Amino acid sequence: MCTFVSNYEDWAKFAACKMGSNPIPASLILAQWGNESGWGGGDISVCYNPGNQGATCGVGTECSPSGYTELCFCSLEEGVASYANLLSKGYSFVAATYQYYASAGNYAEGVQQASIALGQGYSPIASLNTYINYCGWSGTPSASTPRLWAESEYNDGNGPGSALYDTIQANSCLSDLDSTT
Numbered sequence: 001m002c003t004f005v006s007n008y009e010d011w012a013k014f015a016a017c018k019m020g021s022n023p024i025p026a027s028l029i030l031a032q033w034g035n036e037s038g039w040g041g042g043d044i045s046v047c048y049n050p051g052n053q054g055a056t057c058g059v060g061t062e063c064s065p066s067g068y069t070e071l072c073f074c075s076l077e078e079g080v081a082s083y084a085n086l087l088s089k090g091y092s093f094v095a096a097t098y099q100y101y102a103s104a105g106n107y108a109e110g111v112q113q114a115s116i117a118l119g120q121g122y123s124p125i126a127s128l129n130t131y132i133n134y135c136g137w138s139g140t141p142s143a144s145t146p147r148l149w150a151e152s153e154y155n156d157g158n159g160p161g162s163a164l165y166d167t168i169q170a171n172s173c174l175s176d177l178d179s180t181t
Contacts, residue, residue: 002173004040005030009177011050011080018084022095024114025107027177031164032118035154047072048079051086051149057135059085089134091149093141094118096128107178112165119154119161121146 012030016023036052037044044050048063049071056062060078062071073079087094097117101110117123122141129141141147156163168174 001034001039001167001171004034005171005173005177007040008033008044008050011076014077015050015080015084015087018081019088019095022088022092022099024087024095024098025111025178027168027174028098028111028114028118028164030174030177031115031167032149032154034167035163036150044076044079048076049073050076050079051083053079053082053086055135056082057086057090086135090132090137091118091147092132093123093129093147096130097123097125100125100128111168111178112161115154115161115165115168116159117161118149119159119164121148121153121160 008030009026012026012033015029016026033044033050034040037050046065047068047070053071055071056073059082061074063074065072073082094114094117098110098114101107101113113124122143123129126142131140132138132147137147139145139147153160154163155161156166158166168178
């Protein structure tokens, strides 16, 4: 896992930078990428699709390596830029949830709550769920209309987002990234 983090840490920081003034931390980006790619499988190394996105949403060029049926980008830079764009425009409640806690100095709580928001498809803080109309989905995320990235909800048995947050907490190569956030 730490080899994966080392290989993609700069790309996760690039994604956070591309998200503008409301990024999510690199640890959460890497936990999601690792979860989606099986910690470095073909989605990243061959398809340059770190978040296992289903569509380019107008960012990046779609390529088709031999033998792959899922979405592939022509470069990792394009895949990461598309990921950052999708997260900031299509899942804005995730960054808003993180920023809500981080702005008060509660970074660890921010990572945990943002993980829950990404897992369940809406923020636990209702006022942070604003209307989204992006890439084929429109509505206000809520318990009745979640904006799910993964059907599994990143649930390791401890609730939505727990697979992401528990992975960050259990691995210093990820959790140490938040000490500078």
